[in-house]
Amino acid sequence: MYDLSTQVLVVDDMLTMRKIMMKACRDIGFTNLVDAADGVKAWEILNSTDNNIGLVVSDWSMPNCTGLDLLKRVRGDGRFKFLPFVLITAESEGTQVAEALRAGVDNYIIKPFTAEILRVKLEEAQAKTSKRAA
């Protein structure tokens, strides 16, 4: 399991869902949470020296810069090559999952989800990241 002091970046344009995601992260035990309302803001946070993000949990559908756009930007930057990145979406179509996997996502959560589902998916993502980094 993750070190629970890991700084987690939660990204969603819908405030209610952001609160649900933050609450689920807290229920798992994470204490160091940062949030952003879209991919542009999330990218700023990732690049800020004030932060040391160790895990990104992002919605897919957002204005300006989607979760997939953010993922591609993250994977295109060598500094974040092994940053665990989990996408959350209301969609579960195979083509979208394949697109996210091609872009380098570490795991994929279909809404609705519980804190327990999030915990399991994050553990799977961590295992995948470790494998990539080995």
Place this chain on the structure above:
Amino acid sequence: MGNTLKSGIDAEFINPFIKAAKVAFLTQASTDLVSGTPYIKPPDEEIRMEVAGVISLSNPSVSGSISLCFKREVFLKIYENMVGEKHSEISPEIEDAAGELLNIIFGQAKTILNDQKGYSLERAIPTIVVGERLRLKYSRHAPVILIPFECSAGLFHLVVVVEHT
């Protein structure tokens, strides 16, 4: 396409939304739903609502809309179940929950309809409508199907208006 009941309601199209609503509310809002029998809205029946999430459908197979409509007190209780915060009014801070719940329902139902029933519904973004004595106007060409749901917070409706093209 479709399994039309005597009532004129296309059960094949409606049932995935009922199933998805039950899963969405139970998982995301810890709220058990009991669905009532879907029926076509009589012209003189108005359902009271103060907040609604609306998704418009427009693609080669169907056109219309899906709406999730709540009375204020029902919405506030469901929001509390979802987020753990108590609010006394529907504010911009919380109104997006109506759209988010509908988004989850639509995403789940869309997968079933596209993968198993041969539809080609596309991703859609919900609009949120808030106001006193809210009334949603629908096309006169398609029946307005009301799906009532009862839960600990009270009664609310999923409204499906769909024309197969």
